Amino acid sequence: MNIENINLKKKFGKNIIFDENLSRYSWFNLGGPAKILFKPQSVEELADFLKLLNNSQKIICLGAGSNTLIRDGGFSGVVIKLSSKFSYIKSLKENILEVGAGTLDKTLSSYAAENSIANLEFLSCIPGSIGGAIRMNSGCYGDEISNILISIKAIDFKGKVTEFDRKDIQFFYRGTNLPENIIILSAKLQANVGDKNLIKEKIKKFSQEKKETQPSKIKTCGSTFKNPKDKKAWELIKNSNCNLVSFGKARISNKHSNFFVNEGGATSEDIEKLINFVRQKVFEKYNIKLDLELKIIGETLRNG
Ligand SMILES: Cc1cc2nc3c(=O)[nH]c(=O)nc-3n(C[C@H](O)[C@H](O)[C@H](O)COP(=O)(O)OP(=O)(O)OC[C@H]3O[C@@H](n4cnc5c(N)ncnc54)[C@H](O)[C@@H]3O)c2cc1C
CATH class of the missing domain: 3.30.43.10 (Uridine Diphospho-n-acetylenolpyruvylglucosamine Reductase, domain 2)
Incomplete structure (x- = not known):
């Protein structure tokens, strides 16, 4: 050392x-x-x-x-x-929650349901943390985290803490213009009073829909590519005859063509080969270059 x-x-x-x-x-x-x-x-x-x-x-x-x-x-x-220690939920006022960035989306959604707070139901379907959800502007079923955000507290890589108001942040489909060199620490979110039974019903309905359309209990990071404008990435992939292709133990889920899976024993290189292959096939068929939703970090073994 x-x-x-x-x-x-x-x-x-x-x-x-x-x-x-x-x-x-x-x-x-x-x-x-x-x-x-x-x-x-x-x-x-x-x-x-x-x-x-x-x-x-x-x-x-x-x-x-x-x-x-x-x-x-x-x-x-x-x-x-x-x-x-960064996983916590505090009720600041009747209509404002402060949530630590390490809190899981599902934990927050369950808390909201128990406390009759509406509009956080969609978070029950997203397996990430609040920090990740803000960075990705995550969402589903017509909702996304930016719709309920009031402000965030973040620390930059020099150790300086700043609060960003929602109105000063631009959010777009699966992304934001927040600087890369910050770590989100917590967020203030809008809490709207709702009916506990209706909230729980909505969560149940979302969960059922997810079960029907997406694989579960597999090693995946969800949607690999963003949906191009007015198109569904899974449909483009399916129609480009990629579904049965595999590299090592990396393959495409039978249930959702935009979910790539480590079947056990894959390498990250296998997943990247699959990503490149699919991107090429979709480009050949549709002249559309798919953008990654996934974040890829680190170095390959050869370069590393
Ligand atoms: C089965 C499955 C289903 C999914 N369904 C959906 C869905 O319906 N909708 C959807 O939008 N996504 C979905 N996803 C994708 C994923 O869950 C979301 O993007 C999620 O919000 C990522 O959060 P995370 O904490 O896991 O982020 P990570 O994967 O850990 O990180 C993602 C990015 O956020 C950054 N980040 C994380 N935490 C912080 C922080 N505190 N401060 C600053 N940057 C940070 C990372 O640096 C990275 O750039 C799904 C994934 C899976 C596996």
């Missing part, structure tokens, strides 16, 4: 891990090690860490890893994974 790492270990103890395998931090269950994995226990500790790091390393933040493919060579920088 070099002197910088010894000092980091001394200061941050068990919250810092070197060469931690990242596969268990992604829904694909794939990926090599992070040079440094840091699990801050508080905003103050995260600020201290970032100030000490002083931008000397590449940094990324991982949420629940339900939208991220980590390459086989791992990430040769710092991965920040917010600890459970």
Whole structure:
């Protein structure tokens, strides 16, 4: 261990891990090690860490890893994974919730249902964290997180905390113009009073629809590509005769052609080969270049 790492270990103890395998931090269950994995226990500790790091390393933040493919060579920088201390829900006023960025969308949706808060039902279908949902502007069934957002609190890579108002952030389909060099810490969300039974019914209906149209209990990161304007990516993929193709143990789900699956024993390289193959086939057939919804991070084994 070099002197910088010894000092980091001394200061941050068990919250810092070197060469931690990242596969268990992604829904694909794939990926090599992070040079440094840091699990801050508080905003103050995260600020201290970032100030000490002083931008000397590449940094990324991982949420629940339900939208991220980590390459086989791992990430040769710092991965920040917010600890459970960032998972909380506070009712600030009758109509405003403050939610820690590490809170799972499903946890928030259940809390809202129990407390008769409407319009958060769609979050019950998304297996990510609130930080990830904001970064991705995640949504389904006609709703997305930007519709209920009031503001966010974030820390930049130099350790400075800033609050962003919803009106100052642009959100679009599966993305935002928030700077890349920030870690979302918490969000204030709109809480509208609703009828508990209706809310629970809506959640049940969404869950049923998801079960019918999407695979479950598999290693996937959900939709691989964004839907092009007025088109469905899954339909384009299906009609381009890609469905039966596999690379190693990476294949396309039988139930949803835009869900790519690690059948067990795939590599991230297999998934990327499948991505490139499908993109090429759809381009040949439709002259449409599919954009990734998935985030890919890290280095390939050959380059790494
Ligand atoms: C079975 C399945 C179904 C899905 N269904 C849907 C769906 O219906 N609708 C939908 O929109 N998505 C869906 N997804 C995709 C995924 O769940 C969402 O994109 C989710 O919001 C990602 O959250 P995460 O915490 O897992 O993010 P991660 O995958 O960990 O990260 C995604 C991006 O967000 C960034 N990020 C994460 N946390 C923070 C933070 N605190 N601060 C700053 N940046 C951060 C990461 O750096 C990365 O760029 C599905 C995925 C699966 C596996």
